[in-house]
Amino acid sequence: MKKKHFVGAVRPYDLHNPRVRVGYALMTAICVVIALVAIMPVLWVLLSGFKELKEFNRGVKGTDNRYYLQLLPASFSLDGYLDTWNQMKYVRYYLNSLAVVAGSVVCAVLFNGLLAYGISRLKPRGWKVVWALIMGTLMVPATTSIVPLFINITRLGLGGSFLPLWMSMGASAFYVVLFKNFYDAMPGSLLEAARLDGCDHWQLFFRIVLPLSMPINIVIVIYAVNAAWSDFLLPYLVLGGTKLETVMVRLFTYRTSDRVNNMDIIRAIVFSIIPPIVLFIAFQRQITQNVISAGIKG
């Protein structure tokens, strides 16, 4: 049974060789260290959030009257977190972020999906031009367009509204490529049958294509949730200084602010990483498997 786990270059019988065994033990040790390095910073900030300001800055007084910094907080009381949450009015930022994420996910699936459907299945004359433009978009750095985009949004009076953030997720070359690859592999007979039943393009997309594309829809939703939650540059430019600021915009404004104390920033970091971590734990399998395989194909 144990033999089955050897899937790589090291074969079970290699371990009879003492040199391989030492190397193998070393490798296991390195793996453990890497896993710790990956986890520790997140754990450190979560634990630090429990501390009081003085405890965080100076540490705890030892029996010899000197102060000692330690990893674990003196108490695991949630009061500190709750204080920051209430004082900084985090309920509002969470609701705003939620609104941005929800709208963005809908736009990401709908608009990129429709465009990919046109390119993949409908192929009207001239579709190749569109496809070339989208592939070209993948090559151009996204940040080039941020300045004129910001000017456009301001000119149209869309500053201080969620609308441009939602819509911007509807124009992702990467998502279009992922959708197109999936639609390309769809059996044509199904679509043909529905078309003979009198479905037009729109009905075909919403009744047949979209429901049949759940695997790729899930991948795009996971990507879009993550992207919409984490994005801060465009949200900062569009929402900064209004009542609609998101969790990330709030955090970004701490970049230069001197009046905020360490604990509020530490807890703001924690508030911004808790939702993604909860999602990760809930959908761990889908994320580490589907998303990665989609990434390779795309």
Add this chain to the structure above:
Amino acid sequence: MRWQRDLASWAVMLPGLVLFAFFIWQPLLEAIRLSLYEANGTRVVRFVGLDNYRFVLTQPDFWPAVGNTFLYLLWSLIIGFLLPIVMAIFIHESTRGKSLYRTAVYLPNIVPSLATVFLWRYIFKSDAYGGMNMLLGMLGVAPQNWLNDAGRVIPLIVVTMTWKGAGATSLLYLAGLQGISPELYEAAVIDGANVRQRIFHVALPQLYNLARTLLILQVIAVFQILYEPLVMTNGGPNNASVSLMQLVFRYAFEKFDYSRASAISVLISIVLITLTLVYNKVNREQDM
């Protein structure tokens, strides 16, 4: 009718096309136009040719930013390119704890990038309470200057980027390794290959194409490095970590000089597009 069918199809694609035009294509063209004009706020005043380019190129912060951007690139290749490959091989060879390692190394990738840089700013704080100094303090070592040290700041920022990215990248390589049938290794054993030879001659060649692609993606991403220096050091100490993209940010959103911001972003795009084209050409020649 063919044209009626075409029209109906274009109607389906129209909403997406409008969004691409508004959010990506038009701003891109506008960036080029804006870089050739003098602007007052968002209002274009007059055509000035290449004056904006001349201006940004002769500013004292431009060439340091170029140098730094290449330093970021160099360090990210040294620290960040091979590490995920090694991690993938090690995780693949492990017989126990495999799914635990996978989950652990992927965790940093789900931490939002802005939270990552804030978090690491605290880890590399030069005060005694900074994460690294706290760790050193427990070992009895005096607190160190981290991000305040001009010679260390870029590698340390690259460490932060690597922490966030290496795990997810290693899972891509891992997927590649899982595609190799163990029988291939057995065949190599019969040919008398030892473990090291099996890794170098059986496993690594399978990762070659993926590594090539990820290399160019890494170069493109690192060339646009912005918020790591922006948040962790604000370009300091003394512009030692300022990046090209950060100059765009400074011109646009601190000096509100949109024309000169656009000039630099156009320069960045030209470099990256050239790099991508050269890469594609070399690739095609190699594949033939």
